Amino acid sequence: MKRIQYHQYGGPEVMRLEDFEPRELGAGDVRVRVRAAAANPMDFGIRNGAMKMVTGRKFPRAMGYDFAGIVEAVGSGVTRLRVGDEVLGGAPIKWSGAFADVVVAEEKGIVTKPAELSFEAAAALPTVGLTAYQALFTKARLQPGEAVFVHGSLGGVGRAAVQLASAHGARVGGSCRAGSADEARELGIDPIVDFDFDPAALARRFDVVFDTVGKLPIKQARTMSKPNGRIISTAPTPVNMARSALPGPFQVVIAQAVTADIEAVARSAGKAELELPIARTVPLSEAVSALTELEQNGSSKRGKLIILPG
């Protein structure tokens, strides 16, 4: 069996496609034969060592979190999933390992794949869908009829947020790169502004400002917020974490493996309320170079990179 792994923290040059033996199943663990996996910016950050406190110093370390596939074995105490189930989910950060023929993950991070979804479409969902869902509904408690501004509305988290908010009956405005306004319009975003917009033109218009990029200055977000507005960021920087701990409108979202939330995201995708474009599909044997290219280009401009084992 093959997986992408690395023997030291570092840049794209440390990634290797190598043989491995899947970990033993503990209580609550599930082994999944991966049919598709998806890349996220955090894959690169974690491989660079940005989360050493969680990921430790034991090597080799595997890569990849988001996957869809077929349950191959279950550990003791697993009751919701059975061998043969078609599923989607995320591996825990401490193990990772979705860029592989098989992955072991915790049952709580895995849900049944809606029959309407391909494995590729399902693999694209977990991280971005969960982050957007928990930002909008757990953190911001978005209500139907409210107005939300999504900064970076055409990225993975941004697109998921726009669609989940719209399906919930919210009005959605957002930012995108100059030249991408037509694509944003197709998603129903209104108003649409460039990344370097003037917040004064949008003063006090939004109940929720969701910075999916982590680059919107807090002053700008405050200007755009209504008096009881909520401001959510995906960036867990020390300053943001400190601000998030204080009373006030600002919170950082850190996606958590909450089964009911992943189920809600999967349900929305099954109903075609949530669709994430796929930019590129590559076999596992070519994934190291595709991941390197994605990382060096800085962003998945046209959608997700999907990796197909087997």
Ligand SMILES: NC(=O)c1ccc[n+]([C@@H]2O[C@H](COP(=O)([O-])OP(=O)(O)OC[C@H]3O[C@@H](n4cnc5c(N)ncnc54)[C@H](OP(=O)(O)O)[C@@H]3O)[C@@H](O)[C@H]2O)c1
């Ligand atoms: N806290 C958490 O739990 C959590 C979970 C998931 C993701 N994240 C973080 O959230 C961020 C977004 O993730 P993603 O998966 O959505 O990434 P992505 O698909 O690469 O999207 C990034 C978006 O940011 C836009 N962008 C690039 N430069 C910008 C700028 N200067 N100003 C405004 N927007 C800019 C990109 O636009 P172009 O495509 O036009 O360049 C793109 O739309 C990443 O930093 C990721 O690490 C955090």
